[in-house]
Amino acid sequence: MKAKRLIVKILDYTVLAILSAVIIVPLFWLLGNSVKSNKDIRVNMAKFFPSSGEWQFENYTSAWKRGNIGQSVLNSIIITAVSVFLIIVVAYLAAYAIARIRYKGSGIVLGLFVSLMMVPLSQVVMIPQYRMISSMNLVSTHIGVVLLYVAAGIPFSVFLLTSFLRTFPIEMDEAASIDGCNRIQIIIKILLPLSRPGLATVIIFQSMNIWNDYFIPLIYLRSPAMRTITLSLKNFMGQWGLVDYNTLFAAIATVTLPIVIIYVIFQKQFISGLISGSVKG
Amino acid sequence: MKNQFMKLISLITALAMIATVFTACNSSQDGNGSGQANASEEGQSAEATQADAKEIDFYSAILKEEASILVSEMFTEETGIKVNVHSYDSADFVQAFMVASNGGSPVDVMLLNGQDVRNFAQNGLLQDLTDSPYTERVTETTIEQYTFNNRVYGIGAKGGNSSGLFLNMDVFAEYNEDIPETIQDIFTFNDKLKADGKSFFAFGGGSKYMWPMWYFSVFAQTSNNQPIERTEAILLGEAKFTDEDTVEAFRILQQFAEEGVYQQGFNGTDSDGGKAVFVNGDAAAFYGGTWEISGFLEAGMDNLQLIPFPAVTDNTDEVWLQTGNASDGAWTIYSKIDPKRQSAAEKFIEFITRDELIASLRESDNADLRDHARVSCNKNVPIPDDADPLTIKQMEMLETMTFTHPDWIYPGEITTKLQDILQGLTGLQITPEEAAREWQDKMDEMLESGYDFNAVEPLSGDE
């Protein structure tokens, strides 16, 4: 019995180790390239380590300056955080209404949200959206972009949160309201704590999409002061000229590390919080 | 069931109506392209309504952002006119521009990539500049490049560039080879190189936009030095891609692939990968263009020679035209420019095409500005006497090249089709005849849909 446990454990670790290797090796190669000198990067691109004596840490400082990284990361963070927050507020209210209040026509409203999830929407809506945003004078502002991301994020989030909320018996709400709670209290005191997994999912999904998005910032956030990180990275790539891979990779490394740290903190909070607050019966 | 359906329809309609009303209310504010901005300006200085605007929007495709901003600041310093710079990669330019212009953002001056000028003109986006005095400043061929239907739509920017074969003389020395004059020379040298796991050409076929160049130079030879004329004839429907000159060109290109003159896996390597193979010394030659000179110099290649594409047919006496362009881009004015900004825009064009300015940019700290001015299409801005040998060679090669590339006059779909079939041809997936047939089918489709090579439609609707 114990031997079986051990074998399973070894297997588990092996699988995880292989997967981690597949992930880490390319990243390691990226890091190695990020400190190569300009000549080295063209001649010895395939090697992991820079040639001896040719470690060029200045790539990081020049990446920071050229790519306007500080400002771009800040912009990306602001836009992502505000958008995700608004998405949660707006989508949760709607999900609550559909799943818990179950008012007349809620099925149709849900269907409305879900139906357009599938369209390759960005090209279809690009031009009319621009017309609207520009007529509100919100081009090249964070608010304009946030509105678009919220609109884009609503379908998935409502769908997700609705099906999540539906897993709780409605009697829970009714019991609470008999005890004298009004709707807002029910939401805050009972449902929200239970919704952590659903909210975590929405937050993760939307943050990733918004953080990585390229086309909306391309069209709306042109100025260096407003630009997000995906756009700034593009700056390292010329059209006809040779790409500065070493600086580009340094920029990527600079940007990825804080995100990873945030994820580690965030992951612990939510997922470990789940174990204590999990659904009972 | 039906009840639910009706409710859904009415809900959607209601939403759509609300949104439409909402947008309509806001849209009615931007009447003529300048929207809110002009409204406040006009409010401030009532007398100034008759005066010219002191602001322009500059859309830049071939000059990087920092450089565009620098040169705009120089302009503002001299004239006091504010410039809003919008800089996009050439790849993103059309899309971003389309969205911006549809949204009613003001557009005044555009620095277009040469390949887009004809398309923009045909869509009615460009102002007729035939009578502009500044057309005098640039060379004849540059003007010809941007003349459509006998009207001039752009004034050349940057300089001429020719395609050419870069030779790594170190590799040639190693194998004791002379400069090739025919493709037979290339094939013989290539056999030697193959034995050592190298190849004659380094090329990034994965970046498919780099393929058409090969076709153009070979086509120049198979069409008896008439590549542009033949292309125009095909686009007018008077000739076909399935004619012998195109098929012969395809045949030759496929022969290249069959002989293995490219490095292994070339269609899976992008243009940077291709250049890396060359810089590494794993290939003897790189077919690119004079626009790559700066890049190679920076990578430390100091033993390079630049030659025209060698003879690929039996006729080795003729001086064959290379594919090239008299200028890389064009300064243009938007056809729907706000009339109040017209003179400001013209001032900008005057400034930016000035001989003295271009000469002064050669001393700039900004590498892009230096590159912009390195070779100029202005009549009176020759290269300096102490230019590097490759730049001098570049000027020489400008003598024996076409003034524009065929894909600068193709419509978009024809270009894309060519890129695809060249990949297929060199990947040995289709025969030359099949490739030509596929290409001509696309052309036929377009002609049937009413494509007119010479038509320059005015831009419909009001701004």
Place this chain on the structure above:
Amino acid sequence: MLKSKKKRDNIFGYLFSLPALFIYGAFTIYPFFYGIYISFCEWSGFGEPTFIGIQNYLKIPGDSAVFSALAHNALYAVGTVSVKVVFGFLIALILNKSLKGITAFRTILFIPVVISFIAIGAIWTWILNPTQGLLNNLLIAIGVMDRGNVTAWLGDERYALISLMIVDLWKWMGYHIVLFLAGLQTISPDLYESAEIDGVNWYQKTVYITIPQIKNVFYMNLTFCLVGAFNVFDIVMAMTEGGPYGATEVISKYIYDTSFGATNMFGYAMSISMFVFVLMLAVTLIILKFMRKAEENM
């Protein structure tokens, strides 16, 4: 008494849904309807569109490029969805255990998700470079590949699509794993305890307890993967641009080319988008129905 509560409920319901509906309506539905209008027009992208009725839609059946693109998407979907859902689940099971150092593994697997596609395109194009890339050099080192006969991963029409799928999996696996993980953590351990007392083995535990408990997570992941596979654009754009010779041409790339790279075809591009939309809607509804039926049978 009850009726007025119902009425109040309805009002509350609409009130709470209003912000979502309004933003969604203004910025998604309205533009979508505009897109529908354009699909009935001929337009170059500049100036005013010209109404031409259903001509664009009539072009679609004869356009083989649309169907070969969709076929590529379908292949892409099969490959990515199966691996993401099956392996994602299995790996999440492992990560759910309280092994030592499990947090480190969780973090590592998630890192590629946060890297932008520009970076991933750059990294992987180099890794898959036939002569200088990491992968081939590794394969040569271990003797599986011959230096004189390297595989062009992105340049060979047989391997290009699969290479893109691998890159996609590399990037997104961690995301699906985390989704499954979040779901797994909601399962009350009491269920397992009572099962263990009854003496069930691992396989039975998983199939009869775990999977049903998180079936919503399965549906979600399935939907995301499917939608993602049909909307895939970034990876293709960054790495192959649809090549070689159209081997990786996916529908979104085709729509993009038709919108911006062709003459007067913006309306046609919109009609293709609508066509794909209807297709996706149908597929999703079928899956939903199928899943409802499976639920009832359980």
